[in-house]
Amino acid sequence: MMTTILAPRASTAALAGLFLLPATVAAQDVPWTPADPGSDNIEVLGHLPLGPRLSVADMDVEQEMDRPYAYVARMVYGFDGPKGTDIISIADPENPELLYEWRIEDQDLHQRTGGMDVKHFKWDGRYYLVQSLQFGQGGPDTDLGAVILDVTGLPDPSTVEEVARIREPDMPGGFHNIFIYKHSNGRVYLFTTANAPGALVYDLGMIVDGNMDDAYMGMVPIPGEGSRGYHDFYVGYHPDTDEDRFYGGGTGGYYIYDVSDVAEAELRVTLTNVSGVSYGHTFTPSPDGRYVIAETEYQYAPLRIFDLQPALEGEVTNIRSPISAFTADWRNLVHNHEVRWPYVFVSGYLDGLQIFNLQDPENPLTVGYYDTYIGPPNTERSAMFNGAFGVDVRNEDGLIVISDMSTGLWTFRMDGFQGWNGEQWGYPNISSAQDWDAPARRPISEDR
Amino acid sequence: MTFAAALLPVVVLTLTATPAPTAFPTCAPPEYYAIELVTTRNIPGTGYSRGTADVTFRPAPFGISIAPDGSYSYNVRIRFDNLRTPRTGQYVAWLTTTELDEVVPVGPLDDEGAASGPVEWNKFIVVVSLEDSWSPDATRWSGPIAFRGMSRSGNMHTMIGHGPLQDEQCAAYGYDD
Numbered sequence: 001m002m003t004t005i006l007a008p009r010a011s012t013a014a015l016a017g018l019f020l021l022p023a024t025v026a027a028q029d030v031p032w033t034p035a036d037p038g039s040d041n042i043e044v045l046g047h048l049p050l051g052p053r054l055s056v057a058d059m060d061v062e063q064e065m066d067r068p069y070a071y072v073a074r075m076v077y078g079f080d081g082p083k084g085t086d087i088i089s090i091a092d093p094e095n096p097e098l099l100y101e102w103r104i105e106d107q108d109l110h111q112r113t114g115g116m117d118v119k120h121f122k123w124d125g126r127y128y129l130v131q132s133l134q135f136g137q138g139g140p141d142t143d144l145g146a147v148i149l150d151v152t153g154l155p156d157p158s159t160v161e162e163v164a165r166i167r168e169p170d171m172p173g174g175f176h177n178i179f180i181y182k183h184s185n186g187r188v189y190l191f192t193t194a195n196a197p198g199a200l201v202y203d204l205g206m207i208v209d210g211n212m213d214d215a216y217m218g219m220v221p222i223p224g225e226g227s228r229g230y231h232d233f234y235v236g237y238h239p240d241t242d243e244d245r246f247y248g249g250g251t252g253g254y255y256i257y258d259v260s261d262v263a264e265a266e267l268r269v270t271l272t273n274v275s276g277v278s279y280g281h282t283f284t285p286s287p288d289g290r291y292v293i294a295e296t297e298y299q300y301a302p303l304r305i306f307d308l309q310p311a312l313e314g315e316v317t318n319i320r321s322p323i324s325a326f327t328a329d330w331r332n333l334v335h336n337h338e339v340r341w342p343y344v345f346v347s348g349y350l351d352g353l354q355i356f357n358l359q360d361p362e363n364p365l366t367v368g369y370y371d372t373y374i375g376p377p378n379t380e381r382s383a384m385f386n387g388a389f390g391v392d393v394r395n396e397d398g399l400i401v402i403s404d405m406s407t408g409l410w411t412f413r414m415d416g417f418q419g420w421n422g423e424q425w426g427y428p429n430i431s432s433a434q435d436w437d438a439p440a441r442r443p444i445s446e447d448r
Numbered sequence: 449m450t451f452a453a454a455l456l457p458v459v460v461l462t463l464t465a466t467p468a469p470t471a472f473p474t475c476a477p478p479e480y481y482a483i484e485l486v487t488t489r490n491i492p493g494t495g496y497s498r499g500t501a502d503v504t505f506r507p508a509p510f511g512i513s514i515a516p517d518g519s520y521s522y523n524v525r526i527r528f529d530n531l532r533t534p535r536t537g538q539y540v541a542w543l544t545t546t547e548l549d550e551v552v553p554v555g556p557l558d559d560e561g562a563a564s565g566p567v568e569w570n571k572f573i574v575v576v577s578l579e580d581s582w583s584p585d586a587t588r589w590s591g592p593i594a595f596r597g598m599s600r601s602g603n604m605h606t607m608i609g610h611g612p613l614q615d616e617q618c619a620a621y622g623y624d625d
Binding site: 106108140141 | 488489490544546547548571573575593596598602603
């Protein structure tokens with residue numbers, strides 16, 4: 001029997017009440033079960049297990065239909081597994097095929113997790129992937145932040161070639177999350193977390209053209225002294241201001257910068273002093289930049305939805321109260337998300353794929369789910385960090401892809417979602433998917 | 449400083465520059481000087497093998513041996529329990545720096561699964577690989593790594609390297625069961 005879903009309409013008031021209710025709420029359950037893991041409108045197309053539990057991290061899908069490739073970061077968060085990247089063909093989404101495995105050399109001797117986040121980009125007619133790496137002290141390559149592979153020749157695995165490694169000797173520990181943005185000036189930039197009080201920015205075109213020395217463009221700072229820096233971010237064009245905007249979650253909350261000049265980032269809006277938020281995580285805006293979905297990384301934390309309008313209109317500079325929230329199972333934690341307004345696709349850790357609708361931003365509505373992880377919380381690692389880790393959506397056909405820390409790669413379709421173009425919904429066609437071939441919106445000097 | 453005191457390091461360096469003795473103390477060192485050797489599960493049959501690399505100071509007439517660069521000079525004694533003889537090839541032990549930029553061959557494990565050698569690094573990694581054959585001229589392993597172990601001093605590092613998803617002990621990732 002289908003039990004009442006807890007999260008479909010989780011306004012702020014309801015959520016606050018939820019935290020105040022003790023045992024009666026604790027007895028409620030979610031509709032997904034091991035025998036019936038998905039909603040009727042979600043179709044599982046394919047599933048490719050990738051190895052030991054807790055060995056899969058984030059993922060990325062190319063957007064062009066003639067380049068049907070998914071990139072999956074491989075880490076050792078448990079006790080076994082590889083450290084690198086898997087390249088998977090989704091030419092037939094019902095039969096994902098592992099094409100190529102890039103591994104750090106001597107991976108058995110490298111400390112800590114290894115691969116974490118992975119993104120792709122196109123530059124000068126060639127396609128590349130960037131794999132962020134984290135290696136700990138006590139082993140080699142503690143200064144190695146990322147590796148760049150030329151993947152233009154896929155699906156022929158013999159053509160994959162390593163073209164560069166980004167190192168930061170003064171910031172040991174590597175890069176955690178990364179984001180690649182096709183800037184309005186036509187350049188392609190890598191934004192990355194590091195053990196630094198801000199997000200480091202690199203010109204990827206320069207790197208693959210062999211000019212590593214000049215590729216570091218600067219740092220998007222994070223306000224506050226003694227900051228641990230950012231955890232995750234998104235960068236997108238903001239039509240109402242004609243600015244390239246950076247949305248970062250990290251120490252103290254969330255921050256929005258104008259990065260039209262990446263070397264001179266200017267703070268626009270802060271979201272600090274938010275109840276229950278001391279360290280922001282993933283942070284993604286709606287296509288028009290008015291609403292933002294903000295994650296925090298602890299058990300019981302919902303995704304908070306904020307309306308930035310008072311700040312965008314200049315009435316305030318800081319927003320601290322969400323207008324609503326979403327969670328899958330209040331006992332757990334939801335993780336990364338991809339916004340294809342009005343839908344938000346979530347990799348919900350222990351609760352698998354979750355999809356909610358934000359057409360009414362004050363009333364998030366669950367519209368689909370499929371639990372990719374049928375297992376218990378961790379006992380040897382942080383309890384919540386298992387299950388669906390990464391999510392991506394191919395705009396052209398609406399293919400949904402999940403990377404699960406323990407069960408591998410999954411491909412899905414949702415009934416009625418056959419692709420996404422923001423303009424069809426009355427919004428700018430802006431998402432994490434980049435239009436690599438779009439011309440520059442504004443000119444750029446020769447030296448940048 | 450007296451002349452004798454000033455001369456003492458020279459004497460020590462001279463004495464410790466001699467080749468490593470072939471016989472090492474047999475008593476087990478304190479736990480801090482015992483490096484757990486963890487299987488990589490790359491080699492079938494190693495799943496239940498347990499190994500230890502015991503670290504002891506090399507004998508010296510003045511109690512402590514140091515290398516010409518001032519580093520402590522140790523003996524490393526590698527031993528295994530439950531180590532099956534590989535179907536082909538032989539296990540060879542190596543010592544390497546944490547950056548893997550220097551490698552010292554210890555040599556093949558004997559029939560008892562043991563090998564010994566000197567080391568003059570503070571932080572180092574013990575590697576046991578499966579090689580087709582052993583040559584004293586080998587400078588680095590070429591076969592798959594079967595076991596690994598990190599010197600206890602490798603656990604010590606600055607907090608600069610701590611970031612997201614690092615609430616657990618760093619060394620827990622893939623080294624310690």
